[in-house]
Structure formats: C-alpha cells, structure tokens
Amino acid sequence: MLLAVRTGVRYACDVSTxxxxxxADLDAFYASxxxxxxxxxxxxxxxxxxxxxxxxxxxxxxxxKATGVQGGMPGWRAAxxxxxxxxxxxxxxxxxxxxxxxxxxxxxxxxxxxxxSIDEAFLDVSGSTxxxxxxxxxxxxxxxxxxxxxxxxxxxxxxxxKHLAKVxxxxxxxDGLVVVDPEREREFLDPLPVGLMWGVGPVTEQRLADxxxxxxxxxxxxxxxxxxxxxxxAVGTTLHALALNDDPRRVATSARARxxxxxxxxxxxRPTPELVREVLGHLAERVAGxxxxxxxxxxxxxxxxxxxxxxxVTRSLTLSAAVSATLTLTEIxxxxxxxxxxxxxxxxxxxxxxxxxxxxxxxxxxxxxxxxPPPDPWRPGTARGSARWALDRSMDAARARFGRDAVGxxxxxxxxxxxxxxxxxxxAERDL
DNA sequence: TCTGGGGTCCTAGGACCC
DNA sequence: TCTGGGGTCCTAGGACCC
Numbered sequence: 516m517l518l519a520v521r522t523g524v525r526y527a528c529d530v531s532t533x534x535x536x537x538x539a540d541l542d543a544f545y546a547s548x549x550x551x552x553x554x555x556x557x558x559x560x561x562x563x564x565x566x567x568x569x570x571x572x573x574x575x576x577x578x579x580k581a582t583g584v585q586g587g588m589p590g591w592r593a594a595x596x597x598x599x600x601x602x603x604x605x606x607x608x609x610x611x612x613x614x615x616x617x618x619x620x621x622x623x624x625x626x627x628x629x630x631x632s633i634d635e636a637f638l639d640v641s642g643s644t645x646x647x648x649x650x651x652x653x654x655x656x657x658x659x660x661x662x663x664x665x666x667x668x669x670x671x672x673x674x675x676x677k678h679l680a681k682v683x684x685x686x687x688x689x690d691g692l693v694v695v696d697p698e699r700e701r702e703f704l705d706p707l708p709v710g711l712m713w714g715v716g717p718v719t720e721q722r723l724a725d726x727x728x729x730x731x732x733x734x735x736x737x738x739x740x741x742x743x744x745x746x747x748x749a750v751g752t753t754l755h756a757l758a759l760n761d762d763p764r765r766v767a768t769s770a771r772a773r774x775x776x777x778x779x780x781x782x783x784x785r786p787t788p789e790l791v792r793e794v795l796g797h798l799a800e801r802v803a804g805x806x807x808x809x810x811x812x813x814x815x816x817x818x819x820x821x822x823x824x825x826x827x828v829t830r831s832l833t834l835s836a837a838v839s840a841t842l843t844l845t846e847i848x849x850x851x852x853x854x855x856x857x858x859x860x861x862x863x864x865x866x867x868x869x870x871x872x873x874x875x876x877x878x879x880x881x882x883x884x885x886x887x888p889p890p891d892p893w894r895p896g897t898a899r900g901s902a903r904w905a906l907d908r909s910m911d912a913a914r915a916r917f918g919r920d921a922v923g924x925x926x927x928x929x930x931x932x933x934x935x936x937x938x939x940x941x942x943a944e945r946d947l
Numbered sequence: 948t949c950t951g952g953g954g955t956c957c958t959a960g961g962a963c964c965c
Numbered sequence: 966t967c968t969g970g971g972g973t974c975c976t977a978g979g980a981c982c983c
Contacts, residue, residue, distance in 0.1 A: 564951080779951095783949095825950070869952090940951095940952070943983095
C-alpha cells in the first residue's frame, strides 16, 4: 500500500485512526471557470484580468502556468512569457455562485466545513465515515460530484492533521487526490520542499536555504533554538512544530473578521490635496459602509501610502471610541496620509493609498460621541459623530434601494487604465 | 514595462502601570 | 536615592495567504 499519487487513490485507511481531515481546493479557480463557460478556452493558456498593456493577472490556467505565468504578474510580463496567452476580463458574478455550489456539495458530507477562502475549505469527516465510507472514498466522491454537478476540477488532500491535508492537496494538484497514510507521514513529508509548507514564503524559504535547509525533513532535523533565532520565536516554533508533524489545530467555523480595509493603486501620481481627498473619500466610503453593514465599528485607523518602487509606509491612530462614520473616517485618514507623505519629503509621487480599520467592536444602535484625543489630529467639524452616523445610515438605506452610486459624499473615483474592475473589489469584499 | 485587492499574524520599541 | 520585572497597549514595519 503506497501513499497515493495524483489522480489515483492507492491507500485506504483504518477509520478510527485514519486521515479524517480533508482539504479541498479548486484548481486555478477563476481560470477554470472561464474555461467552463467558454469551451473555446479549454486546453489553452488563459489569464483572467491583466492584458499586454496594463493590469495584473488575477489568475492563470494550468496551461498558462506551465509557461511561467503566475497570479499577481503584470499583464505585459505574462504576455512576454506566453505569447499565445488569452486574456479574459472575468465573470466576477459567476465565481461566488459556482464556489458556493461547491461548498454546498462539501457540506453534504459533514457540517464541519471550515471555508478559508472563496475556493478552498477544510472538512472534518471523522463523524461521516460510518455513512460515506473512509476518507479516501469521501474524497473520491466529492471530486466526482464537483466535476459532474459544477463542472470544475478540484484537488483533495486527506490526512490526520490540517497541515498534512493542505500539503497533500497541493501535492495532488492539478485535479488529484492524495491520502496520507498516518503510518507514513514522515515518508511523505521529508522529501518535500519547505516552500510547500503553510507559512513559508519567498523570504523564509531563502533564509532557510541560506542555512542549507531545503526540505521539510531538513527543517524537522534543525534545532528549534536556531530556527527561533533565524525566523523569530513565533514563526520558528510554529514551523518547526509543523515540520515535526505536530499540528493540534481543529477544523473550526471561521472567526469574525478583525479588520476591514480597502486600497486603490493609481500608477504614479503627485499627491495633491484634491487627489488624496478624493481617493481616501472613496475608500472611506467603502470601508465605513461595510462596517455599518456588519454592525461593527473600529477604534484603530491605519493608512498606508505606497511610494514608487513598492516602498510603503503606514500611519495609524487609535481612538478612545470606535467609529464607522464615513466623513470621520475620511478626515482621520487624510491627516494620517499627510503625516506619512510629509515624513517622506524625497518622494515626489505615490502609487497607492489604503485605509484599514481594526480593533473592531460590535455597534448596535447609535454611534457614540467621539472623544478627541489630545492634540486633536483633525478638526471636529460641525457634524458630531452620532449625527454623521445617522446620516450615513440613511444614505446606506438609499443605496440599498437605488444602487451604490445613488448618493455619496464624493464623485466616483478616478479609474486609470488597467485598474481592477469594481466587480472584482466586490468579490474580494464578500464575506465567506 | 514596474508590480491588484482583501486579509491575518508577528515583532520590536516605547509608554505606562503595578 | 536608585532600582526590578511583568503586563498591556500603541505604533510602524514586515511576512505571508488567497
């Protein structure tokens, strides 16, 4: 009995001690949806978003990935790597609809589904095996149902822990199933590159490589003290534990969001008062509106300003009371942005502005009066916190009835060429 | 030809309190 | 007169994930 490879399951395990955690992950999700909707795209290199003259690739099909195209890559670079690449604009309404269908199928097997992004989830099937068979069978069935009922390829990893299941689904891609025999976990993990581990990105991978640590087995054999020193106590301890296959995490329903934010890239712009006010006003409107829709408010406001060359700085302020009023958020964000810009007089242009609100608290009923911390970082203005919040609430209601652009404090934001479409933002904002 | 948008968590230093 | 150590909160930066 082997570990299992790619599309074929070659191991079935004992139910009581077996690999009862599944990680299910749709393959190249956005691109696969486009190939599903348009048969002419099947088997061909497809990029969602981007284009040779601007924008960034949001997702690439496996045919495109084979040429080196990756998500996040500028469109011109992708076109360079893959001249046959077909750019499509994306069906942003279809993605959540189809992903929800897939999640419904997963939910048929167990209520213990932890969705961690639009296109992937953990399942604890320990209570389901008596009904549906061992995890390997459940994985096979789920993959077949998703393929038949939704039309999309999905990879599944099954193992004793979340980390192993996630690594297994990565190994299974594309369109495969890998079941890790609990007796052979070390055999499975040891030869794999550390980059496959959750939490190892390019920086950590390089730091480890500098110490000659390339595989998960290498990592497991390394002394914890050295790893803590190299990567910091938290990351060092966690990664070493995962490499040693010590992962006590349970499948749990997802926690509430801890922050709400929005950002806008703008090529390169001189930060004029008009530009900063307009962009931050638009971002504040989105962020504050989402907070109010969730009946939440936040005490900490963070603004990020990115200069040329991807160098970015943040400025934040923690208030004594939580806010969710658009105008208040706009004013604070403006002050913070100018702090950041003034602190960097050598930077003539900016390429992105972002607002994030954290330290969230529930906010039912009326917005509390804002206590201004000394020294006042912004002018209180005439409208007080509660009045502003009440005004926002009525505007929220108007938008709900007449559409997003029906009312607003500020003109619609400037949309440069290559900008990401609004429906992509809405997709990203959606709660899972 | 120059890099999207939504998040989470960790770290380090300083302020402040006991 | 000088001093310890722990805890919490805030700010700024950074790594990472999808």
